[in-house]
Amino acid sequence: MYEKLKRKYKNLAKRNMKQLQVYKPEYDVIIEIYAGLLAEYSLLTDRLLAVDFDIEVETQRGGTRKSAIATAHEKLRTDIIMYSDRLMLNPKMIITAKLKEADKESGLMKALKMLEGDK
Numbered sequence: 001m002y003e004k005l006k007r008k009y010k011n012l013a014k015r016n017m018k019q020l021q022v023y024k025p026e027y028d029v030i031i032e033i034y035a036g037l038l039a040e041y042s043l044l045t046d047r048l049l050a051v052d053f054d055i056e057v058e059t060q061r062g063g064t065r066k067s068a069i070a071t072a073h074e075k076l077r078t079d080i081i082m083y084s085d086r087l088m089l090n091p092k093m094i095i096t097a098k099l100k101e102a103d104k105e106s107g108l109m110k111a112l113k114m115l116e117g118d119k
Contacts, residue, residue, distance in 0.1 A: 005039035006032075013087065022088040034083040041076045044069055 013031050017023035047069055048055070055070035084090045 002039050002043060005042055006035045008035075009038040010035035013089065016089055017087060020088060027087060030083065030086060034080070034087060037076055037080050037083060041073065041080060044073045044076065048073060 010031055013034055014023060017027070017031075055067050056064040057067045059065055081090070085093045
């Protein structure tokens with residue numbers, strides 16, 4: 001099940017990156033990790049659904065704490081966000097990249113204008 005999900009998410013990430021024109025074969029290693037994280041997240045979500053998202057477990061002393069599944073689920077969520085940033089697969093990073101690109105263009109335009117002024 002894990003491998004099937006991982007392959008699905010890998011293909012989806014590549015397809016999305018190609019549509020956004022940010023895909024490069026050099027990113028395949030990162031995409032592989034990202035797809036694995038998404039597959040794990042999906043499997044853990046299914047496990048949490050099976051227990052109606054009951055995320056508390058009893059401790060030996062009679063108290064409660066967050067279950068290991070819930071903790072892993074939260075950690076995966078933050079890792080997925082980080083990797084989606086690196087792969088430019090979320091709106092925030094696309095906007096940031098466009099702003100940086102606009103800044104570079106404006107810097108180029110400034111340099112060209114300076115050259116024109118020297119003539």
